[in-house]
Amino acid sequence: MIRGRIKHWTERLFVDHPELFLPWMERMKMLAQPQAEDLRKIFQRRGVPSGGRILDLACGLGRITVNLAKAGYEVVGVDISPLYLRLAQKWAKKESVDGKTIFYRMDLRNAPRLLASKAEKFDAMINVGTSIGFHDESYDRQLFRSLTTLTGRRGVLIIETVNRDYLVRHFQEQDISELDGIVWSDARRLDLESSYMRNSWKFYRKDRRSLRLIAEVPVSHRVYPLHELKALLFSAGWEYLESYGSLRELTPLTVDSFHMTVVSRRLVSASKISSC
Numbered sequence: 001m002i003r004g005r006i007k008h009w010t011e012r013l014f015v016d017h018p019e020l021f022l023p024w025m026e027r028m029k030m031l032a033q034p035q036a037e038d039l040r041k042i043f044q045r046r047g048v049p050s051g052g053r054i055l056d057l058a059c060g061l062g063r064i065t066v067n068l069a070k071a072g073y074e075v076v077g078v079d080i081s082p083l084y085l086r087l088a089q090k091w092a093k094k095e096s097v098d099g100k101t102i103f104y105r106m107d108l109r110n111a112p113r114l115l116a117s118k119a120e121k122f123d124a125m126i127n128v129g130t131s132i133g134f135h136d137e138s139y140d141r142q143l144f145r146s147l148t149t150l151t152g153r154r155g156v157l158i159i160e161t162v163n164r165d166y167l168v169r170h171f172q173e174q175d176i177s178e179l180d181g182i183v184w185s186d187a188r189r190l191d192l193e194s195s196y197m198r199n200s201w202k203f204y205r206k207d208r209r210s211l212r213l214i215a216e217v218p219v220s221h222r223v224y225p226l227h228e229l230k231a232l233l234f235s236a237g238w239e240y241l242e243s244y245g246s247l248r249e250l251t252p253l254t255v256d257s258f259h260m261t262v263v264s265r266r267l268v269s270a271s272k273i274s275s276c
Contacts, residue, residue, distance in 0.1 A: 014081040023179035036067035052123035058131035062088030069097035112146035124156040133222035144236035155266040163260040164223040238264035
């Protein structure tokens, strides 16, 4: 028997069936403008120049990319979803910032290698919306390490991801949401031994009297508390600067913060760490 390649869940969801999660991606655009405004505050505080070059990793529909471009930055967005990137380009053109944005389809693990020869260094790189931990800790460390090659000596990396401490304190085994006639059922299990969320995502089409299952996608991703993410970033060549509980309001991080936003700067000796 010849078996085909087993696809990673991110490929199944965002490449093969991107329309399933699209309503929730569209809803997140409503939060993007205040998030981009607070990113600008962090940029200003950390010396990122106005109109500087920003790399938006896992940009999705370009919700942050477009809003930062409207604020005057030159922004490159990368994602694996062809559909999301087409919609991002369409939105950028509608907002008259297509001249300040470039979108590339690529896996995050390949982004540093593919972008290294395309243009000058980035002043800041962002990863917003829990788009780390999709593989394992070694993958994240290698990604963070390779990102040091894309920025200058004072380059900033900002990561917004789910806060493991919140999940432990406020864990919910299941959640059901409905948008645009699609019902998303999320059954969750938090593996305390490995710090992995093991989820079963089921998408249903809502008819008049029943639900029709469209797709089921097992989702697994590594979740981090702040101290682990700090250590991981440091081992990859990044110096921890600060953290927040909400990117929309820049509130302090606590165990009751669902998300954590972690700000770090490229270590002066990052090139030595990268070669280890």
